[in-house]
Amino acid sequence: MSDIKDIIKEENLVYKKTKVLTDNVMHYCPGCSHGVVHKLIAEVIEEMGIQEKTIGISPVGCSVLAYNYLDIDWQEAAHGRAPALATAVNRLYPEKYVFTYQGDGDLASIGTAEIIHACNRGENIVVFFINNAIYGMTGGQMAPTTLPGMPTSTSPYGRDVKTTGQPLVITELIAQLPGTNYVTRQAVHTPAAVRKCKKAIRKAFENIGQKKGTSFIEVVATCNSGWKLNPVKSNEWMVENMFPVYKPGDLKDE
Amino acid sequence: MAEYKLMKGNEVIAEAAIRCGCDAYFGYPITPQSEILETLTLRQPWLETGMVVLQAESEVAAINMVYGGAACGKKVMTSSSSPGISLKQEGITYLAGAELPCLVVNVVRGGPGLGTIQPAQSDYFQAVKGGGHGDYKLIVLAPASVQEMNDFVDLGFELSFKYRNPAMILSDGVIGQMMEKVKLSPVKPRWTDEEVIKLNGSWATTGKTADRPRNVATSLELDSARQEQFNHKLQAKYKEIQEKEVRFEKIACDDAEYLFVAYGSSSRICQKAIDLAREKGIKVGLLRPITLFPYPTKAIQEMAEKVKGILTVEMSAGQMVEDVRLAVNGKVKVEHFGRFGGMIPSPNEVVKALEDLIIKG
Numbered sequence: 023m024s025d026i027k028d029i030i031k032e033e034n035l036v037y038k039k040t041k042v043l044t045d046n047v048m049h050y051c052p053g054c055s056h057g058v059v060h061k062l063i064a065e066v067i068e069e070m071g072i073q074e075k076t077i078g079i080s081p082v083g084c085s086v087l088a089y090n091y092l093d094i095d096w097q098e099a100a101h102g103r104a105p106a107l108a109t110a111v112n113r114l115y116p117e118k119y120v121f122t123y124q125g126d127g128d129l130a131s132i133g134t135a136e137i138i139h140a141c142n143r144g145e146n147i148v149v150f151f152i153n154n155a156i157y158g159m160t161g162g163q164m165a166p167t168t169l170p171g172m173p174t175s176t177s178p179y180g181r182d183v184k185t186t187g188q189p190l191v192i193t194e195l196i197a198q199l200p201g202t203n204y205v206t207r208q209a210v211h212t213p214a215a216v217r218k219c220k221k222a223i224r225k226a227f228e229n230i231g232q233k234k235g236t237s238f239i240e241v242v243a244t245c246n247s248g249w250k251l252n253p254v255k256s257n258e259w260m261v262e263n264m265f266p267v268y269k270p271g272d273l274k275d276e
Numbered sequence: 277m278a279e280y281k282l283m284k285g286n287e288v289i290a291e292a293a294i295r296c297g298c299d300a301y302f303g304y305p306i307t308p309q310s311e312i313l314e315t316l317t318l319r320q321p322w323l324e325t326g327m328v329v330l331q332a333e334s335e336v337a338a339i340n341m342v343y344g345g346a347a348c349g350k351k352v353m354t355s356s357s358s359p360g361i362s363l364k365q366e367g368i369t370y371l372a373g374a375e376l377p378c379l380v381v382n383v384v385r386g387g388p389g390l391g392t393i394q395p396a397q398s399d400y401f402q403a404v405k406g407g408g409h410g411d412y413k414l415i416v417l418a419p420a421s422v423q424e425m426n427d428f429v430d431l432g433f434e435l436s437f438k439y440r441n442p443a444m445i446l447s448d449g450v451i452g453q454m455m456e457k458v459k460l461s462p463v464k465p466r467w468t469d470e471e472v473i474k475l476n477g478s479w480a481t482t483g484k485t486a487d488r489p490r491n492v493a494t495s496l497e498l499d500s501a502r503q504e505q506f507n508h509k510l511q512a513k514y515k516e517i518q519e520k521e522v523r524f525e526k527i528a529c530d531d532a533e534y535l536f537v538a539y540g541s542s543s544r545i546c547q548k549a550i551d552l553a554r555e556k557g558i559k560v561g562l563l564r565p566i567t568l569f570p571y572p573t574k575a576i577q578e579m580a581e582k583v584k585g586i587l588t589v590e591m592s593a594g595q596m597v598e599d600v601r602l603a604v605n606g607k608v609k610v611e612h613f614g615r616f617g618g619m620i621p622s623p624n625e626v627v628k629a630l631e632d633l634i635i636k637g
Contacts, residue, residue, distance in 0.1 A: 074483045079344070089492045095481035097347045098494035099340065100370050106337040107344030111481070113328045114300060114348050115469075118483060136340070139333035 040068040046090045053253025055243035056084060058210040059152060060091050062220045063121070066227055067094065076119040077111050079104040081133075083125035084158040102133025105140035108147045119230050121148040126167040127157045130192045137196070144201025144235035148226040151193065151238065153268060154245035162248035166190040169263055174248070189267055193240045197273040203234040205274040209242045211257040215270075234276075242268045279460040285425040285452045288460075289355060289381055289445070290315035292429035293327070297466040298379075299350035300328035302341035306360045307393040308449040309383035313355075325466050335360040339367030339380075346376035347493035349472040349480025351433050355381035357449075358399050359390060361407075368442055369408025372510075373495025375479075377436035379429065380414075381445045383452035386618035394618025395449030397540060400595035403446045404568050411507055413514045415443040415521070416568040418539040422456035424566075430461055435521060439513055440479070446568060448591065450541035450620065514569075523566035524575050528554075532561030534634055535579050537600050538589040539565045541620070546589050548623035553630060560630060568596070576603040585609040585634035589626055592616050609634060 042064035050056045067076050073094055080088040082101035089096035099107045104122035111120045129137050129151050137149065156174055157163040163176040167189050171180040197205040204226055208219040219241065226237035242264050244256035251259055283291065289312050293301060303313040313331060321327040328345075332338035338354045345352035356364060361382045371378055382403065386396035401407075403416045415435045417428045428445050436443035467475065473482050484490040497503040525543075528550050529535070536546040543564040553560045563579055565572050580586065585608055588597040594612035601610050613629035615621040621629075 074485050077481050077483065086496060089490070089494065093484065093490055095484045095490050096492045096494070097344060097481055098374070098492065098496055099343070100366055103336070103340035103343075103367070106332070106340035107347070109330070109337075110300060110302065110328075110341040110344030110352065111348055113330065114345050114350050114352075115483075135333055136337055139337065 040064045042068045042073055042093050044091055044093050048091060049087060050084065051247045053244060053246040053256055054084070055154065055210050055241060056152065058216060059150065059219070059241055059243075060088065062210070062216065062223050063150070064092050066220065066223045067092070070224070070227055072119050072227070075117065076121070077115070079107045079111070079120070079122040081122070081124040081128040083128045085123055085125060085152065086159065088123050102128050102131070103136055104128070105133065105136040105145070105149065109140050109143070109145050112145050112147050116146070119227055121150060123150045124152070125158070126151070126153045126155060126165045130166040130190050134192070137192070138199070141196050141236045141238065142199045142201045144203075146230055146233050147236060148230060149236060149238045151240040152243045153240055154243040154248070155189070155264065156245050156248040158245045158248050162245075166192075167268075169267060191267065193238065193268070193273060196238050202236045202238055202274060203276050204229055204237040206238070206272045207240040207242060207268060207270050209260070209270055211244070211260060240268070242270065281458055281460060282455055283422060283458050284311060284455050285419075285422045285447065286311035286383065287315045288422055288426045288458050289429060290319065292426045292461055293353060294319060294321040294325060295461045295463045296430040296433060297325070297351060297464040298327055298353055298433070299466055300330070300345045300352040302330050302332050302338040302345070302352070302354050304332050304335045304338050304356065304360060306357045308385055308395070308452050309355050309357045309381070311452075312381065327466065335363035336366065339364035342378045343367055343371055343374070343376060343493075346371060346378040347374065347481050349476030349482055351467070353379035353381070355383065357383045357385045358387050358396075361399065361402065365402070365408040368414070369410055369412060370495050371442045372408075372412035372414070373410060374493045375440040376442070376493060377433070377440050378442050379432040379436060379445065380442060381447065384446065384448040386616060392618035393449070395541065395591060395620060396616055396618060397448055397542060397591040398593070398595065398616055399446065400568065400590070400592060403444055404571070404599075412510060413441070413517070413569050415439065415441055415517060416446050417443065418446050418566060418568050419451055420540050420543045420564060422451065422454065422458045425451060426458050426461060439517055441513065441517075446540070448541050518570040521567060522570045522572050522575070524572035525564040525566060526575070527562040527564065529561035529563065529579065531559050532582070533584050534558065534560040534630060535583045535586045536560060536562045536589055536626070536630070537565070537576065537586060537596070538562065539568060539596065542589045542591055545621055545623055545626060549626035549630070552623050553627045556627070558627075558630065558635070571599050571603075573599070573603040576600055580604040580607040583608060585611070587630050587634050588612050589621065590614045591620065611637070
């Protein structure tokens with residue numbers, strides 16, 4: 023039997039963490055989709071060699087501390103306002119790669135005006151929209167994207183669509199805006215989905231270089247803590263319940 | 277050759293912004309300050325200096341665009357009037373919390389609520405005492421002429437970058453709308469991207485290079501002990517501003533037995549009231565705060581040793597009078613006279629108030 027130390031050698035290396043991802047321990051719950059999406063963005067930034075030209079805008083929500091994990095310059099926005107910040111950065115540094123990273127409460131509730139108008143102006147940015155149908159950071163409250171009948175801490179008997187409306191399927195709205203160039207809905211629950219999502223991220227960042235306008239990537243995501251399911255069950259629940267409402271695939275690719 | 281023009285206060289804000297090398301203006305229409313955005317879009321400075329001008333979807337978006345631009349290390353500004361400035365308060369406290377420099381212009385109108393489109397000075401508390409949440413201060417400049425509208429754009433940017441703190445020009449509908457002769461500032465080029473890195477590269481999000489740690493513009497610190505430390509740092513900065521940046525003007529104070537304290541357009545009315553009062557033999561002077569934060573507390577204390585009584589004149593129900601009373605600390609009588617809700621006091625009314633409230637009262 024060979025010792026493990028004999029195996030850990032440069033020539034045996036098949037995979038390593040991108041240097042754009044910092045060594046900080048992530049605060050995300052085990053099973054949460056954020057970590058995977060962060061890693062994919064970091065890998066794309068490294069592969070494209072744009073670390074010095076990328077500026078991220080983090081939101082208010084679970085990913086408020088995203089700036090601790092990707093080794094790029096960051097701006098931390100007020101709740102929902104990331105697209106307004108990104109607008110200014112894009113206008114003042116048109117050669118930079120600017121992206122916002124927002125959750126469903128941030129983008130589809132308090133920040134609807136900012137995201138609609140930034141996309142309508144066709145700001146040359148990438149928008150990441152992490153949709154897990156719940157407010158994770160504040161402890162599992164109802165989101166605009168919460169499914170009908172889905173229990174949360176502020177809809178303990180399930181979302182009543184008669185009083186709170188149907189889930190806001192905002193990505194379909196965004197796709198109608200002429201300023202958007204590429205609108206896609208992805209997930210990261212299987213290795214195949216992860217690879218597909220990474221391709222979408224790469225394409226979106228390349229669109230910035232080609233000045234194509236707004237690229238919008240929704241990632242249908244899990245919140246096993248908020249959903250009160252283990253990570254495996256969360257993935258199953260997402261496929262069964264979220265995908266029929268938030269159907270994965272490209273909505274627009276011009 | 278100095279360049280003189282007859283201009284509206286609002287128009288000159290736009291002109292001064294272009295001339296001082298401002299990188300971007302983000303705004304939203306509201307009376308009585310829409311001429312700022314109108315003048316900028318007519319002037320098309322993006323063709324001349326590359327300055328970005330963008331009409332945002334709301335005041336909220338505009339101030340957050342300012343945050344984005346300020347965090348880039350660039351000279352960015354916005355303007356609005358009272359109800360719009362209320363909407364901007366969230367962004368302003370985030371800017372203060374992230375220690376980002378920027379310029380905010382408030383051409384004040386009467387309130388509360390939608391109020392009126394006529395001039396007022398009822399946003400003093402909001403500008404000077406906070407407005408948004410948390411322990412923070414703005415550097416607040418109060419122009420009393422179209423000339424000062426011009427001069428304070430450059431000064432506001434200078435102070436905001438010196439202290440990495442938002443600055444506000446607290447104007448009002450009178451100063452914004454009236455026309456006066458103005459000596460325009462010489463043209464300064466915008467900072468190049470290299471200059472931005474040299475000047476502000478230690479904190480601005482200019483793109484993380486291999487030779488420095490990443491820069492993060494944030495007002496978040498979840499560790500309470502560190503948040504307290506950060507607040508101490510902010511307070512030390514405000515103390516330094518209070519010590520170094522006080523600006524005020526004294527008019528007819530040498531022989532004064534009574535004193536007006538007034539800023540902005542009220543101070544102009546008080547200048548006429550001084551002439552009228554002196555014709556009656558009442559020796560009254562004026563102390564005009566130019567910076568509202570930092571406040572000229574010491575100058576008012578010194579005057580309180582010399583005069584028999586002080587009248588503050590404001591187009592409000594009495595806001596700045598609290599800071600005058602704090603400065604005077606009971607040494608002499610301090611009373612307030614104000615018209616508000618869009619009404620402007622006449623010089624005669626001011627003289628009568630001095631007689632009734634201070635001299636006889």
